[in-house]
Amino acid sequence: MIIPIKTIDGIRADFPILNEKVYGKSWVYFDNAASGQKPKAVIQAITEYYEHTHSNVHRGVHYMSQRATDKFEHARKRVAQFLNAAETHEIIWTTGATEGINLVAATYGRKFLKAGDEILISGMEHHANIVPWQMLCEEKGCILKVIPMLDNGTLDMQAFDSLLSEKTRFVSVAYVSNALGTINPVKEIIQKAHALRIPVLLDGAQASCHFLVDVQELDCDFYVFSGHKVFGPTGIGVLYGKSELLDIMPPYKGGGEMIETVTFEKTTYAGLPFKFEAGTPDIANAVGLGAGIDYLEEIGWDFIQKQEDLLFQYAMEEIKKLKEVILYGTAPEKVSVISFLIDGVHPYDVGTILDKMGIAVRTGHHCTQPLMARLGIPGTVRASFAFYNTKEEIDRLIEGLKKAIKMLR
Numbered sequence: 001m002i003i004p005i006k007t008i009d010g011i012r013a014d015f016p017i018l019n020e021k022v023y024g025k026s027w028v029y030f031d032n033a034a035s036g037q038k039p040k041a042v043i044q045a046i047t048e049y050y051e052h053t054h055s056n057v058h059r060g061v062h063y064m065s066q067r068a069t070d071k072f073e074h075a076r077k078r079v080a081q082f083l084n085a086a087e088t089h090e091i092i093w094t095t096g097a098t099e100g101i102n103l104v105a106a107t108y109g110r111k112f113l114k115a116g117d118e119i120l121i122s123g124m125e126h127h128a129n130i131v132p133w134q135m136l137c138e139e140k141g142c143i144l145k146v147i148p149m150l151d152n153g154t155l156d157m158q159a160f161d162s163l164l165s166e167k168t169r170f171v172s173v174a175y176v177s178n179a180l181g182t183i184n185p186v187k188e189i190i191q192k193a194h195a196l197r198i199p200v201l202l203d204g205a206q207a208s209c210h211f212l213v214d215v216q217e218l219d220c221d222f223y224v225f226s227g228h229k230v231f232g233p234t235g236i237g238v239l240y241g242k243s244e245l246l247d248i249m250p251p252y253k254g255g256g257e258m259i260e261t262v263t264f265e266k267t268t269y270a271g272l273p274f275k276f277e278a279g280t281p282d283i284a285n286a287v288g289l290g291a292g293i294d295y296l297e298e299i300g301w302d303f304i305q306k307q308e309d310l311l312f313q314y315a316m317e318e319i320k321k322l323k324e325v326i327l328y329g330t331a332p333e334k335v336s337v338i339s340f341l342i343d344g345v346h347p348y349d350v351g352t353i354l355d356k357m358g359i360a361v362r363t364g365h366h367c368t369q370p371l372m373a374r375l376g377i378p379g380t381v382r383a384s385f386a387f388y389n390t391k392e393e394i395d396r397l398i399e400g401l402k403k404a405i406k407m408l409r
Ligand code: PMP
Pocket: 033, 034, 095, 096, 097, 098, 099, 126, 128, 129, 174, 176, 177, 178, 203, 205, 206, 226, 367
C-alpha cells in the first residue's frame, strides 16, 4: 500500500524497480522523459484485475464481465477527472500519444482537410507529431508549416503570428518538448487559432507527468498522452476530444465494439467513445492507468512539482559548474529535463560511461531529428527527473560527468 507520509524514502519504496542494482551499483534512473517507473499501486491493480476480475467488457451479462466493465469504465472516468474533461465519453482509449495523433490525422484530417490547406506544427515536435501530418499532406495535398524555434529553445511566437492565417486548417503542437523540456505557450496558441476557428491538438506526452492539465481551461480541441509516461502501464494512452468534434469525425478502425448495427449492406456506428474503440480494449492497462492517476493524486501535485523544481534547480547549478558542458534549451519555462553535450564528445560515449556507473540517461536525437538539425548537432545527452529522484542521485550524475570529461576529452 502507499505510504501516506510524503517522504522521499516512502515514495521510493512505492517503486520496486528503484531498488535494482546494475553493474553492482544502485541504479539511478534519469530517463523519465522516455518512460516513468511504476508504483506498486499500478502493478497491484493490474494483478488484482487479472486475478479477480478479468472477463471481456461490454458484452457479457455475466457477473464478471460486468465487474470488468465497471472497472474499465471507472478508469475512463478517472482520466476524465484528471484532465477535467466536460464529459467522460470525450475520453478515447488509445495505445499512446502516437496513436492519438494518428487517429486525429486519419479521421478529422482525412475528412475535413483538403489540398492547399495548411497544417501548423512546431520545430520542436516529436516525430509522432510530425509524421502523421506528413502522411496526411502526401495523401491530401495539404501543406505542412512549421513554427520556428529561437536559439534558447522557445517558440518564435512572432513567426507563429505570421504563419497562422486563413489558410491554416489545423494546429498541432507539443505542450512540452521532450528533447529540451520547454513548456510552450499553448494557451496563447489556442486563443489565436480559435480566433480564426482553427482546431488545436496538444501533444501532452511530456506535460501530464509534470503538472495537472485542465483541457477545459486550456480550451484545446484535442489532447493526447501516454499512460507509461504518467507512471502507468505501457500500451495504453488517451485521446481527449471535444464531443462536438469527435461526433462529426468518422471512425478510425473498423470491427467489433465500434458498431451499432451491421448488415452486409451497411454498418451504423456506435456513439462516443466506442466509435473509436474497435476490438477488445486493453482493459487491464486502462485499470492500471486509473490506479496510477489515483497514486499521483495521493502524492499530490504540489509535492511532485516542488520536488522536481528542487532537483532541477540543483542539477542546473551543479552542471553549470562544468565548463565543458554545453546546455541546449534554456527556456525560462521548463520542466525538469536537462539536455546537454560535453564539448567535442559524442553523446553516446557519455551515455555509455554513465551507464557503467549505474546511471541511466537518454542519448541521441530523442525522436526529434528536425530539432537536432536546427541545433546543428546529432543529438544530446538528456537527464530527465521525476519526483522520486534525489539530490544524491544528481551528485552521482555530476560525478559521472566529471569522469566522462576526464576520460573522453
Ligand atoms: N510526443 C512526445 C512529446 C513524446 O515525448 C513522445 C514519447 N517520447 C510521444 C509523443 C510518443 O509517445 P508514445 O511513444 O508513448 O506514443
